[in-house]
Amino acid sequence: ADQEIENAVSRALEDAPERNFRETVDLAVNLRDLDLNDPSNRVDESVVLPAGTGQETTIVVFAEGETALRAEEVADDVLDEDELEELGGDDDAAKDLADDTDFFIAEKGLMQDIGRYLGTVLGPRGKMPEPLDPDDDVVEVIERMKNTVQLRSGERRTFHTRVGAEDMSAENIADNIDVILRRLHADLEKGPLNIDTVYVKTTMGPAMEV
Numbered sequence: 001a002d003q004e005i006e007n008a009v010s011r012a013l014e015d016a017p018e019r020n021f022r023e024t025v026d027l028a029v030n031l032r033d034l035d036l037n038d039p040s041n042r043v044d045e046s047v048v049l050p051a052g053t054g055q056e057t058t059i060v061v062f063a064e065g066e067t068a069l070r071a072e073e074v075a076d077d078v079l080d081e082d083e084l085e086e087l088g089g090d091d092d093a094a095k096d097l098a099d100d101t102d103f104f105i106a107e108k109g110l111m112q113d114i115g116r117y118l119g120t121v122l123g124p125r126g127k128m129p130e131p132l133d134p135d136d137d138v139v140e141v142i143e144r145m146k147n148t149v150q151l152r153s154g155e156r157r158t159f160h161t162r163v164g165a166e167d168m169s170a171e172n173i174a175d176n177i178d179v180i181l182r183r184l185h186a187d188l189e190k191g192p193l194n195i196d197t198v199y200v201k202t203t204m205g206p207a208m209e210v
Contacts (some may be wrong), residue, residue, distance in 0.1 A: 043184065
């Protein structure tokens with residue numbers, strides 16, 4: 001990764017006050033010269049981090065049969081069609097599940113029911129499931145998603161994403177940031193010109209400009 005990025009990460013890690021919990025390392029991105037009232041200009045991306053997120057990612061799978069059995073080995077929870085229907089009738093349980101889960105995966109055949117029962121809960125949170133094709137390996141998909149973060153700006157010029165944890169090396173965190181910035185440069189209409197400033201910080205530590 002870029003040496004300047006690595007230096008900024010090192011400073012953020014060194015200047016973080018001692019805490020009795022494992023802090024995450026976050027990236028704050030400030031956009032500019034974009035009309036975010038137009039949904040097509042908003043950032044909404046999933047990025048796989050090369051060095052991983054540095055923390056547990058909660059994944060819930062909607063599946064039946066063989067796929068469900070395989071998913072149970074690696075997912076946090078696996079729900080079948082009946083359980084999906086039950087959730088549809090219990091708004092509070094559905095909201096709790098949505099808030100406690102980082103990513104949902106679902107067999108393609110269940111996507112329509114998910115839209116019907118959970119669309120109003122998952123949609124606004126940006127958590128509609130990743131559809132699983134019949135020939136997709138559910139274990140591989142889950143392992144990939146464990147290293148994935150969401151970049152979502154919504155209507156706000158500033159958005160945050162996780163890029164690691166404080167006990168990861170500055171080099172690994174910098175590699176993660178590098179991948180995110182490359183994706184943003186490729187995605188934004190004017191590339192780097194649409195990015196005003198970028199800061200890296202631990203949960204409670206000072207922000208360092210990248």
